[in-house]
Amino acid sequence: MRTNKWFLVMFVVLLSACTLEEEEPVEEEQPEHEEQIESTYEFGEFSRFEGDSPSEWMQAEPGSLYNEPNDEEKALQILREQAENDVSESQLYYQMLDLVASDYRDYHEYFEQLDDVYNDIVEASAQVREDALQMNVHVIFDAHIEAFTTSEIEPLLYEFLMDMPDDTNVSLKLLGSGRVEEPCETSVDEDSVLPFDEKEAESLHVESYDETPIAHALNSVENIFPSYDEDKPVKNVVYLIAANQDNCDGVPEEVAGELDAIVNVIGFDVEKETDEYLKAIATAGNGNYVPVTTVEELTRTIEIASIETIQLWRDWQVEWMEDERDRQMVYIDESREQQDEMVEETRLEQERLRALTDQLEEEFNLNGSMIRSNVNERAVALRNYMEETSLKFRDEAFQAGTITGN
Incomplete structure (x- = not known):
């Protein structure tokens, strides 16, 4: 009996020891800490x-x-x-x-760079008011027409060029003028490329020649005034007054389409085929075509062309000023x-x-x-x-x- 009691006591002791070995210590759950800012802060100046x-x-x-x-x-x-x-x-x-x-x-x-912006506006505005846009008016005249008319054409062309707005550059290119050795080249009167207020009436003398190099004449328009300021806006207006087709292997319609200009054409006493030919040149050059048969009709057409060209110049000036105003308004809006x-x-x-x-x-x-x-x-x-x-x-x-x- 004593042996059994002793055995029972030993069994309980051993069992308790095993239980203690198997149990792992449980760590207490630590509360999360909120982000803390150091209590001592070093301020700036x-x-x-x-x-x-x-x-x-x-x-x-x-x-x-x-x-x-x-x-x-x-x-x-x-x-x-x-x-x-x-x-x-x-x-x-x-x-x-x-x-x-x-x-x-x-x-x-x-704010610091506003002075530079202001100076830009002053400079741009001065350009708008004083020298906003340069217009070049080129007359390409088929000198063969002189054979069918009187000397009335010379003062008519001169008056047309003189009526252009101030500072407009004008030139007269003569087809078949007899002034060059090669019949398929054009002659530019040296005086006629000066500002119009420096020209004299005799600078527009017209002579006749056998050939009609229309394509060559159109192609050389943009090179007449090479001394332009590249930053200055330029508009070219061309008036081709012709009685014949190009007979120097040129393709005026293609040239007019590539030219940076408005190409207007006046056909003088032309047949149907030439009429269609000249009309195609004007269409390609974004211009107008007007056929005439008499000197009186030609005179009236040139007078109307003068009025329309002056109005076109005014419209361009307004457009340019509005574009410049829009550019300046960017600064204002900013x-x-x-x-x-x-x-x-x-x-x-x-x-x-x-x-x-x-x-x-x-x-x-x-x-x-x-x-x-x-x-x-x-x-x-x-x-x-x-x-x-x-x-x-x-x-x-x-x-x-x-x-x-x-």
């Missing part, structure tokens, strides 16, 4: 926010937490520590700026957009600073009204400076350029 110059404020580096995730929450934790240490309201204001002030440096750079962005950024900064002030005032015994006053004064000063600078630029651009509106 407050001097960049001092003074009363919005221009200098715009050049200052932004707050160290500006545009960071949860920037206001992080800033609030740092400022709580400062408030607990009883820093002054003035010091708290600069600490807020050092933490969350907006970045205005790109906007300041934009100025408005930049102004809106800048003003909105000052409002966002103001809201951040006021929210921090309200929270600290609620938690600590401090004078929040003084901080809010500084915040508001800074925001108003920045906005006034931004708006006045932008409006001043637009006003000066309006005064100097062809722009309308603010």
Whole structure:
């Protein structure tokens, strides 16, 4: 009996020992810690926010937490520590700026380059008003027509060229003039390529020759005035007055289609085949074709052509000025957009600073009204400076350029 009891006791002891060996120690679950910001924060230089110059404020580096995730929450934790240490309201204001002030440096750079933009507008506007667009008027005259008419044609062509607007370049190319050794080349009167106010009537003398190199004459139009300023817009208008087809193996229709010009054609007393031939040249050159049979009809057609060409020049001038105005308006629109962005950024900064002030005032015994006053004064000063600078630029651009509106 004793043996059994002893055996039972030993069995229980061994069983307890095994159970203790099998059980592993259970570690206590540790609570998760929220992200903590170091209690000691090293602020930057407050001097960049001092003074009363919005221009200098715009050049200052932004707050160290500006545009960071949860920037206001992080800033609030740092400022709580400062408030607990009883820093002054003035010091708290600069600490807020050092933490969350907006970045205005790109906007300041934009203001810095407005002088260059203004100078561009002045220069472009001067070009629009004084020398906006150059028009060249070329008359290609088939000298064979002289054989069928009287000397009335010479003063008629001269008057047409003299009626062109000021500073228009004009030239007279003679088909079959007898002035060149090669019959399929054209002659350009040296005086007729000068500005018209320097020409004399005798510079438009017309002579007859056997050949009619229309394609060659058209092809050489763009080379008559090689001294143009490449930056200056140029419009070419051609008047071909012909009585025959090209008989020098040229294809005038193809040349007219490739030419940077409007090619108008007047057919003088031509047969049906030549009529269709000349009409095709005008169509390819985006011009008009007018057939005439008498000197009187030719005179009237040239008079109408003079009126239409002058009107065309005016239309081009208006178009050019409108294009230039559109280009300048890009600067104006950009100025408005930049102004809106800048003003909105000052409002966002103001809201951040006021929210921090309200929270600290609620938690600590401090004078929040003084901080809010500084915040508001800074925001108003920045906005006034931004708006006045932008409006001043637009006003000066309006005064100097062809722009309308603010």
